[in-house]
Amino acid sequence: MNTNKRLGMGLVGPGFIAAHHLDAVRRLGDVDVIAIAGSSDDSARRKAKELKVARSYGRYQDLVQDPAVDVIHNTTPNHLHFAVTMAALGAGKHVISDKPLAMTVEEARQLRDAAVKAGVAHVVTFNYRGNPLVQHARAMIARAEIGAPTFVQGHYLQDWMTDPHVYSWRSDPDKGGASSALGDIGSHWCDLAEHVAGLRIQSVLADLTTVVPVRYSGGESAEAFAQTVAGGGIRHEIHSEDLATVLLRFENGAKGCFTAAQVLPGHKNDLRLEVNGRAASLQWRQEHQNELWLGHAARPSELIVKDPSILAGDARRFAHLPAGHQESWSDAFFNVIADAYDWVREGGAPAAKPAPTATFDDGYRSHRVIDAILKSHAAGGAWQTVANP
Numbered sequence: 001m002n003t004n005k006r007l008g009m010g011l012v013g014p015g016f017i018a019a020h021h022l023d024a025v026r027r028l029g030d031v032d033v034i035a036i037a038g039s040s041d042d043s044a045r046r047k048a049k050e051l052k053v054a055r056s057y058g059r060y061q062d063l064v065q066d067p068a069v070d071v072i073h074n075t076t077p078n079h080l081h082f083a084v085t086m087a088a089l090g091a092g093k094h095v096i097s098d099k100p101l102a103m104t105v106e107e108a109r110q111l112r113d114a115a116v117k118a119g120v121a122h123v124v125t126f127n128y129r130g131n132p133l134v135q136h137a138r139a140m141i142a143r144a145e146i147g148a149p150t151f152v153q154g155h156y157l158q159d160w161m162t163d164p165h166v167y168s169w170r171s172d173p174d175k176g177g178a179s180s181a182l183g184d185i186g187s188h189w190c191d192l193a194e195h196v197a198g199l200r201i202q203s204v205l206a207d208l209t210t211v212v213p214v215r216y217s218g219g220e221s222a223e224a225f226a227q228t229v230a231g232g233g234i235r236h237e238i239h240s241e242d243l244a245t246v247l248l249r250f251e252n253g254a255k256g257c258f259t260a261a262q263v264l265p266g267h268k269n270d271l272r273l274e275v276n277g278r279a280a281s282l283q284w285r286q287e288h289q290n291e292l293w294l295g296h297a298a299r300p301s302e303l304i305v306k307d308p309s310i311l312a313g314d315a316r317r318f319a320h321l322p323a324g325h326q327e328s329w330s331d332a333f334f335n336v337i338a339d340a341y342d343w344v345r346e347g348g349a350p351a352a353k354p355a356p357t358a359t360f361d362d363g364y365r366s367h368r369v370i371d372a373i374l375k376s377h378a379a380g381g382a383w384q385t386v387a388n389p
């Protein structure tokens, strides 16, 4: 591929997260936002105007055939991921899909296989990998600076679904999948834990709860992080989990545990990951993402503040501002998108994949981990091995 050529981007599913994909792509400077596709001609036109995109399509099938588009971003609700991504791959486009990759393990496997066969770049936006201090922690662990990990723990907690009058497609298994909080945010935590610790989750023991078993909508799906309650009287029985606690066994013998929930008041986007090694501990909190805690047993613990001059590995190129200048959620998102486009410029060649980039293979793995968690709960809380491909 001519690496100087301007690239064309198209997006399917112009909702909450789509605006952040567009922001990141616009920040690259050498990629043109060509078009978006929505659920109808009218809504696509309206959204295109709002998002300042010149071209709109009412059918994603037409967008993926647009010759000016090199890369398709798939930000549709989960139940459309498979069809949209397959159509994009069939048209020979590179694909950046939001998580979860698909609805089921089998769909995810098919997408992984199809992407590898198509020979294009295939990326899943596990965006927390794009934070400088996440990459710094990963480099420290890889260099054995905290010793062998013995415990990997944390949580991903939100509260935007606390009110029963918030109803989202995420609670409908036909649209969101069999899992709700786990697929939506537990998937981020598990991916981050494996990525940072450099270890794979081998087996899981889960206890899942539906704290809010009945929700009400006005017929509309609430946007993620909806602050205002739409109200309305349509009653929905909810069977998927909004609270999950999971014990973990990792492949090196390390143990772990995490909680994922979207109904815990006061927790906004509270992702915390802690890796305890034999020599030291590391803790990163998304809501304080410019700091990394380094815990010691026999001397005072330290707080590493983001400072490009002291960062290791991929962390340094992920920091765009000097020390004391706060980097944010959208900067980390940009880093993930920038690496994805570097890979696109290399034609998606496997050897050119940037190390922090999550691929469809990682998306497929994420489905197998979540599937094992659901099976563990269904078996009454029995240890369940994560399936190998």
Ligand SMILES: NC(=O)c1ccc[n+]([C@@H]2O[C@H](COP(=O)([O-])OP(=O)(O)OC[C@H]3O[C@@H](n4cnc5c(N)ncnc54)[C@H](O)[C@@H]3O)[C@@H](O)[C@H]2O)c1
Pocket: 012, 013, 014, 015, 016, 017, 018, 037, 038, 039, 040, 043, 060, 075, 076, 077, 078, 080, 098, 099, 100, 125, 126, 127, 184, 221, 223, 224
């Ligand atoms: N990486 C992250 O941190 C993150 C954050 C939020 C959402 N997500 C993921 O992004 C995806 C979208 O989530 P969201 O919160 O933006 O949802 P959303 O409901 O806000 O947006 C989805 C959009 O898709 C549109 N749509 C529906 N049917 C369509 C069709 N047939 N063709 C084209 N567009 C169609 C909807 O009208 C809506 O605009 C989900 O898979 C979710 O898991 C990821």
